[in-house]
Amino acid sequence: MIAAKNLKKKFGRKEVLKEMNFFIEKGETVGVVGPNGAGKSTLLRILATLMKGSGGSVQIDGLDVRKEQKRIRQKIGYVPQEIAVYHELTTRENLRFFSKLAGGSSEERWMQRCEEWRLAEHLDKKVKHLSGGNQRKLNILIAMLHDPDLLILDEPTVGIDISAKQEIVNDLRQLGREGKTILYSSHDAQELETLCTSFLILKEGELLFYGSKQKVRQFGSVAQSENFAETLGEIVG
Amino acid sequence: MVWTIAITRIKLLLQSPWSWLGLIVPVLVLIFLDMSVEKTSDATKIPVVIVDEDETEYSKTVIERVSKNPAVSVSVHNEDDARNQIETQKAAIGFFIAEGFMESIQKNDEEGLVTMWLSSGSISHGLVREIFASEVKRLSSNSYGANTVLKTYGKSEKLDADEQAKVWKDAWAYSDKHWEPKPLMTVDYKVGVTRESSVEANGKSVSIYVPGMLVLLMLFSFFYNSWPIKDRDSGMRVRIPYAAGRFSVYWFGNALGVLLLQLFMLILLIGFGWWREALTLNVTTISGLIGYVLFLNALSLLFAYFVHSNRTWQAITLFVVLCTSLLSGTFFPSDELSSFLQRAAEWTPQYWIVSSLNQETLMIPFIFVGLSFILFVLSTLKAGDNA
Numbered sequence: 001m002i003a004a005k006n007l008k009k010k011f012g013r014k015e016v017l018k019e020m021n022f023f024i025e026k027g028e029t030v031g032v033v034g035p036n037g038a039g040k041s042t043l044l045r046i047l048a049t050l051m052k053g054s055g056g057s058v059q060i061d062g063l064d065v066r067k068e069q070k071r072i073r074q075k076i077g078y079v080p081q082e083i084a085v086y087h088e089l090t091t092r093e094n095l096r097f098f099s100k101l102a103g104g105s106s107e108e109r110w111m112q113r114c115e116e117w118r119l120a121e122h123l124d125k126k127v128k129h130l131s132g133g134n135q136r137k138l139n140i141l142i143a144m145l146h147d148p149d150l151l152i153l154d155e156p157t158v159g160i161d162i163s164a165k166q167e168i169v170n171d172l173r174q175l176g177r178e179g180k181t182i183l184y185s186s187h188d189a190q191e192l193e194t195l196c197t198s199f200l201i202l203k204e205g206e207l208l209f210y211g212s213k214q215k216v217r218q219f220g221s222v223a224q225s226e227n228f229a230e231t232l233g234e235i236v237g
Numbered sequence: 238m239v240w241t242i243a244i245t246r247i248k249l250l251l252q253s254p255w256s257w258l259g260l261i262v263p264v265l266v267l268i269f270l271d272m273s274v275e276k277t278s279d280a281t282k283i284p285v286v287i288v289d290e291d292e293t294e295y296s297k298t299v300i301e302r303v304s305k306n307p308a309v310s311v312s313v314h315n316e317d318d319a320r321n322q323i324e325t326q327k328a329a330i331g332f333f334i335a336e337g338f339m340e341s342i343q344k345n346d347e348e349g350l351v352t353m354w355l356s357s358g359s360i361s362h363g364l365v366r367e368i369f370a371s372e373v374k375r376l377s378s379n380s381y382g383a384n385t386v387l388k389t390y391g392k393s394e395k396l397d398a399d400e401q402a403k404v405w406k407d408a409w410a411y412s413d414k415h416w417e418p419k420p421l422m423t424v425d426y427k428v429g430v431t432r433e434s435s436v437e438a439n440g441k442s443v444s445i446y447v448p449g450m451l452v453l454l455m456l457f458s459f460f461y462n463s464w465p466i467k468d469r470d471s472g473m474r475v476r477i478p479y480a481a482g483r484f485s486v487y488w489f490g491n492a493l494g495v496l497l498l499q500l501f502m503l504i505l506l507i508g509f510g511w512w513r514e515a516l517t518l519n520v521t522t523i524s525g526l527i528g529y530v531l532f533l534n535a536l537s538l539l540f541a542y543f544v545h546s547n548r549t550w551q552a553i554t555l556f557v558v559l560c561t562s563l564l565s566g567t568f569f570p571s572d573e574l575s576s577f578l579q580r581a582a583e584w585t586p587q588y589w590i591v592s593s594l595n596q597e598t599l600m601i602p603f604i605f606v607g608l609s610f611i612l613f614v615l616s617t618l619k620a621g622d623n624a
Contacts, residue, residue: 050475073479082472086245088252093245100241101477101487143479 001026001150001181002047006056009042015205016042019056022200022210024183026149029176031196032185033232038202040185041081041154047183048078048152060150077143079153083135084142087128091119091138094127095145102146113141117171133164137171144175151175152183157191169195189229201235209235242490247498250461260498263453264505271446271513282310283361286319286328291338299334299372306368319354326356330365342373345381375416382412446515447594448567450506451529451587452558457502458533459554461495465541465620466550488620492613496534503530521602525593528605532586535612542616561585 002024009017016039024030032040045051047058049069058065060072085094095110114120117137122130127138140156153172157165169191176182176197186192192199199216201209209216217231251257285303289296304311314322322328331354341350350373355362386408387401396404465488468474477487503526510516540557544550562568564578565587574582582588586605593601 048475050478076479078475078479080472080475082470084472084476086249086473087471088249089245093248097241097245101238102479142476146479148479 001028001061003059004056007046007053007058008055009039009046009051010054017053018205020207022207024181026181027176027179029172029182029184029195029197031192031199032183032202033192033199034202037204039205040202043202044152044154044183044185048076049073050078074146075149077146077148077151079140079143079151079156081155081158083139085127085135085138088126090124090126091130092123094138094142098142099145110141110145113144116174117141118167131164132160133167136160136164136168140168150181150183154185155187157186157188165191189232192232193228238486239490239493242487243494243497246464246491246494250495250498260502261505264502264509267446267449267453268509268513270449271515274445283308283330283365284328285309285311285365286322286331287311287313288316288319288331288333289313290336291334293339295339295342295376296334299369299376302372303369309365309368323354323356329356330354330362332369342377343380345377345384347377375413379409379412383408445568446510446513448562450510451567451590452562453506454499454503454530455533455558455561455586456554458499458530458537459558461498462534462537462541463547463550464491464495465538466544466547469545484620485617488617492534492538496531499530499534500527503527519597521597521599522594524599524602525590528602528609529586529590531609532605535609535616536586539612539616542620561587565591567591
């Protein structure tokens with residue numbers, strides 16, 4: 001699904017991504033992990049076609065992100081860190097507006113998704129009156145209106161309580177089971193452990209590790225540790 | 238899709254009743270200020286009372302013409318009331334037009350035509366006497382001219398009574414026409430809305446309606462076009478390329494929404510301006526103002542692309558609106574400024590819209606539309622898919 005070859009990104013003289021190589025299979029749920037400044041958001045933005053790399057290449061479903069932005073964007077749902085919805089409009093108005101922009105995704109489909117994600121009862125509430133968790137759910141739902149194969153989420157659960165996080169993680173797991181490829185950036189190890197099947201671990205612009213959850217456990221010195229967060233923490237340093 | 242975006246933008250801008258008030262109240266405040274200025278201006282006029290015992294076409298003409306003079310405030314009373322007004326100093330000067338006024342003028346008998354009463358505190362009687370005397374003299378000269386023409390012309394041509402009346406009337410009208418105030422030289426104020434033309438202020442108190450309207454339109458353009466900054470903050474800018482396909486579509490749709498709202502405001506302002514007689518409605522005025530609004534929309538949108546915080550935007554809005562309004566000569570003629578500032582005034586949109594309203598030309602609106610198109614294309618290209 002995603003193939004990165006010698007991917008680099010520089011801001012002036014500063015190299016924020018250094019020669020990255022990885023291949024993500026279709027249907028995988030990949031956690032993008034690393035300390036602040038590791039290059040997670042930059043990597044996600046390049047994959048999401050919002051930014052161009054300084055060298056190397058990235059292909060999504062065989063399409064070059066530099067040359068075929070438009071076609072790639074049809075395959076991608078991008079969830080920014082911010083809650084990018086109109087807070088003054090209702091949930092329904094937001095969904096209706098963005099589904100029209102997405103080319104008329106049927107109301108039935110997103111209504112069904114709202115019911116699955118327990119948002120149906122909040123359809124006529126203004127977004128600013130929704131709980132943080134529900135606002136975050138709507139943020140994700142809107143990114144899925146055009147039914148993308150790949151969902152890229154940049155810290156989508158920042159600032160919400162544990163139970164809301166848990167709900168969102170469960171809903172995303174359901175999407176994974178439906179065959180969607182998910183790239184998920186977060187600082188919450190527990191959330192990552194529950195959701196992701198493999199991990200891209202970054203540090204200071206370098207790809208430290210890419211592999212399955214089991215391999216993460218083997219990678220750290222706390223081998224076979226029961227505490228996944230501890231292992232991740234050790235790798236990231 | 239463009240319409241969906243435009244309508245949603247309007248909805249967002251007019252979400253609460255407060256936003257509706259924000260749209261209407263400034264217009265009402267402007268009208269209130271304009272009326273207040275007019276009242277203040279009335280209070281500075283010289284109060285004049287006139288007693289019309291003649292009540293003929295001539296006496297009424299004199300009263301009407303004197304009343305039109307912006308220096309005086311005329312009221313017509315009977316003799317007792319008029320004397321009372323003078324004695325109590327409510328009026329500075331009084332004129333008594335005796336019976337037979339019209340007849341005397343037609344006979345070119347100018348002796349004792351009008352009696353003038355002065356209030357004890359009056360210091361402006363010289364000016365008012367000249368105003369009044371010139372109007373009486375005008376009628377008297379017209380009659381004299383008409384009588385002379387008839388006397389001379391009537392001798393050589395044998396005219397019946399109807400023909401004589403017609404010749405007399407034509408000669409009278411011809412003479413009267415020469416009294417229309419035409420100065421010996423033309424003083425052309427390039428800037429300033431108090432000139433005659435589509436902005437009607439000649440012979441009236443100075444109106445602040447049009448300058449105020451131009452400021453309001455600019456202020457609202459900047460206020461409404463802050464959406465690109467909010468969108469950037471809220472992450473909407475990175476979301477749109479996936480939803481709308483092209484960011485330029487979203488950009489254009491929002492610009493259209495704001496423009497529609499600005500046009501609504503313009504209709505309100507033009508409507509009130511017409512009602513207050515501060516504006517004459519014609520093609521050039523309307524197209525000039527539409528061009529101005531279009532240009533403001535394009536300009537503020539381009540500015541908004543480069544600004545990254547709401548605070549900076551507020552500061553820029555205040556700076557642009559204040560500076561351009563003061564510089565442009567909208568509130569006072571820019572030829573009172575230094576030559577450098579006069580040149581700077583020519584870079585303000587208000588300068589050009591005022592020139593357009595004064596000169597009643599379609600050229601300036603066309604230039605506004607052309608520039609707006611260029612600015613729209615620039616900002617759309619710049620914003621483009623560069624989310």
